[in-house]
Amino acid sequence: MIEIESVTKSYGDVRVLDDVSLTIPTGGITSLVGANGAGKSTLLSVAARLVPADGGRVRVDGMDVATAPGPVLARRLGVLRQENAMSVRLTVRELVAFGRFPHSGGRLTAEDHRLVDEAMAWFELGPLADRHLDQLSGGQRQRAYVAMVMCQGTDHVLLDEPLNNLDMRHAVQMMRMLRGMADELGRTVVLVVHDVNVASCYSDRIVAMREGRLVAEGPTAELMTPELLRKVFDVEVEVHELAGRRIGVPWS
Amino acid sequence: MTAVLTAPQRAARRRRTLVVLAVLTLVVVAAFLTVDVTGSWDYALQQRGRRLAAMAVVAVAVAVSTVLFQTVTDNRILTPEIMGFDRLFVLIQTVGVFTLGAATVTTADPRLRFAVEVVVLIGFGALLYRSLFGRTERDVYVLVLLGVVLGSTFTSLTLLVSRLIDPNEFLTLQDLLFASFNSVDRQMLALSAVLVAVVTAGVWRLLPRLDVVALGRDTAVGLGVEHRRVVNRALLAVAVLVAVATALVGPITFLGLLVANLARQLLGTHRHAWVLPGAALLALLALVGGQLVLEQVFGFNSSLSIVVNFVGGIVFISLLIREPRQ
Ligand SMILES: Nc1ncnc2c1ncn2[C@@H]1O[C@H](COP(=O)(O)OP(=O)(O)OP(=O)(O)O)[C@@H](O)[C@H]1O
């Protein structure tokens, strides 16, 4: 369970997060939606203790992320940022293996190696394992970063736009994998997505943000309405039922 | 495009590279100790042995401090020396002689003198880090410029203060500042060797975490590394090591830059357990080999730092040009 209590954050005079409170239950997929600059990445960064909040606090399984020991938290919570450029030159295998650091402290066991291979196989990175990241396409690189976070094997996973750069097949594969993690392993997945239909088809809950505030949160079906989508994105959207799923079609 | 090597192939190549470096260094060291000995071998070996020991201490100090500094600041271009650490050290010594008098400074316990100098360097390093490198938005060009400004400010202040110093005392200061491998004090050498050994041993336990810190702050925090703690310890080590190297031979600004980047390139990894020994071997190779060539081939005696800075300066500029602008 992730409990976010009255979190505020400002950059200079600009309030980027304004008294955000939110409880994300254990197990299931929660999609965070909102326009560019709404504060999604900032909220995720605060929750993953990458950015300190000005006020309020975040607890993961009851531990305050601001004070919990880093190594302990890293075995409970994994995070993927929106931008992942690194100044060191790594191969895919080296990168993914870093996901095991919280468990192995840098000395990989046979089990760690197995998990690294498994994560790479999942994301179809096997043939690319020994390539350097700068020799990959954008989507291949994105899969490598996500594989690293998955390799960490945490109960809670925060993913900032994991579908960035992915083609249709790999996007569907990624969402199916997250679904599997939530359903079969009982993991808690929070992700930022821009495609509301992905949020609608794959997530259990949706959290909508606008200008640093929470606009709405709840079960996916309740939130996929033209009214709410207009409120969040300032765009007219028709919502149609298609094969039991709610699909939003923007028009203007 | 280069062929894609598998992980075991890469490891084997890395090991080979390190062995080749070690053998090369051994050859150069042996040559340095034995070439062209006239008169007593005992005396020659003792003299050269001491110079060699000084070079080894400096090589390790420079290599380790540069690699650590570059890791915690997440950059491959700036070094403690480029940011003005070594010239600040010179300034501290000059101010010391000016305010306390040469007699007090030279008769003071070298350990005490050293401790004071290191504390000032730690303060400077912490300030520099917090105000510049700790931020997310930063421009490497601004940092380089700032390093140049800081360095020349320290140098100007040093000049200014040394003008004010009594000419007799100034001679003592010159001895302190323009130390070279040929005139290293035995006591100082022993102290330096112990310090470098202790600091390097302390750093060794940090290596796996430093490998993660090199991925950038956010990734490191995400993987559970207590980033601030590791950075603080590394900066502490950097301050001590720079002080040791500068006290022994004076500023050799670009040596660290040269060997750190060359080691990463040759070994094809950023992992500290490989890069640190590689960089230290390269530094020793450069110092001993350079000294040997200068003495035997050109008959010069103490202009090694000029050569190192010349080559290092070129590398620095080429790295700077290649740096993509963010
Ligand atoms: N380091 C920073 N300094 C100043 N302002 C910042 C900083 N980081 C983010 N902001 C501002 O905070 C606001 C929220 O940013 P955030 O990255 O959380 O948005 P987002 O919802 O993730 O947007 P996107 O969909 O474009 O990724 C934006 O207005 C942004 O300009």
Ligand SMILES: [Mg+2]
């Ligand atoms: Mg974002």
